[in-house]
Amino acid sequence: MQPEYQGQNWAVYLADTVEVMHAMPEGTIDCAIFSPPFSDLFVYSDSERDMGNCGSHDEFMRHYRYFAEGLFKAMKPGRIVCVHCTDLPSRKGRDGFIGLHDFSGDLIHAHQAAGFVYHARCTIWKDPVVEMQRTKALGLLYKQLKKDSAMSRVGMPDYMLFFRKDEPNPQPITHEPADLPVEMWQELASPVWMTVRQGHVLNGRQARGQEDERHICPLQLDVIERCLTLYSNPGDAGRALSVRG
Numbered sequence: 226m227q228p229e230y231q232g233q234n235w236a237v238y239l240a241d242t243v244e245v246m247h248a249m250p251e252g253t254i255d256c257a258i259f260s261p262p263f264s265d266l267f268v269y270s271d272s273e274r275d276m277g278n279c280g281s282h283d284e285f286m287r288h289y290r291y292f293a294e295g296l297f298k299a300m301k302p303g304r305i306v307c308v309h310c311t312d313l314p315s316r317k318g319r320d321g322f323i324g325l326h327d328f329s330g331d332l333i334h335a336h337q338a339a340g341f342v343y344h345a346r347c348t349i350w351k352d353p354v355v356e357m358q359r360t361k362a363l364g365l366l367y368k369q370l371k372k373d374s375a376m377s378r379v380g381m382p383d384y385m386l387f388f389r390k391d392e393p394n395p396q397p398i399t400h401e402p403a404d405l406p407v408e409m410w411q412e413l414a415s416p417v418w419m420t421v422r423q424g425h426v427l428n429g430r431q432a433r434g435q436e437d438e439r440h441i442c443p444l445q446l447d448v449i450e451r452c453l454t455l456y457s458n459p460g461d462a463g464r465a466l467s468v469r470g
């Protein structure tokens with residue numbers, strides 16, 4: 226499989242990620258950061274290889290478990306996978322009730338079944354007013370408070386889930402230790418990331434052509450940067466993208 230672009234220590238593939246991973250030698254990836262399709266919630270492309278194009282949530286999870294097995298093989302032992310997701314609203318018409326579906330829980334179980342250790346979770350704050358304006362969700366409407374406050378709810382955050390391919394016998398680190406200012410570490414170590422810029426996404430600056438995929442829930446560049454800072458080491462592929470401060 227040939228990359229689209231490549232340089233020293235990096236390569237970009239425009240391909241089915243499942244095929245690329247399975248073609249990689251075992252234990253290749255230093256750090257994985259991605260936002261998978263949110264089950265069958267959105268249509269991203271018309272490709273049958275797109276994991277979002279599935280008939281049901283159960284079918285999506287079958288695809289995802291196969292993907293997670295490939296990822297487990299491709300990861301280096303001791304390293305971290307960072308998965309961006311949210312829980313999913315259920316709909317009365319489709320699901321029979323208004324509530325939430327524990328999608329983050331399903332992803333955790335799929336990664337554990339593939340062999341990963343559930344390492345950490347970070348909540349990414351999102352503005353409930355923006356969500357209310359976008360979705361008109363009943364639980365977020367101010368008037369719902371007066372009508373029946375039992376149906377009110379808080380807004381939906383995003384999550385970063387972190388998984389580790391465990392290394393039973395970790396080797397001593399040979400590279401220079403990270404030089405991270407303590408204030409920045411405190412910000413990154415916070416269980417809720419409050420300052421992620423929601424509009425700071427690739428799609429805001431590029432990908433405006435008619436043929437482009439519909440990026441309905443793009444991953445914020447701030448989040449990618451934070452994950453690279455936390456979980457990549459000097460010399461890793463992608464490390465050059467990490468901006469500190």
Ligand SMILES: C[S@@+](CC[C@H](N)C(=O)[O-])C[C@H]1O[C@@H](n2cnc3c(N)ncnc32)[C@H](O)[C@@H]1O
Pocket residue numbers: 240241242243259260261262263269270274275276277427428438440442443444445
């Ligand atoms: C939640 S979106 C995230 C998009 C991207 N990370 C961004 O920040 O804009 C999920 C993306 O995964 C892509 N995708 C689904 N199945 C795939 C596969 N088998 N190989 C590669 N990409 C896939 C979808 O087309 C969609 O663009």
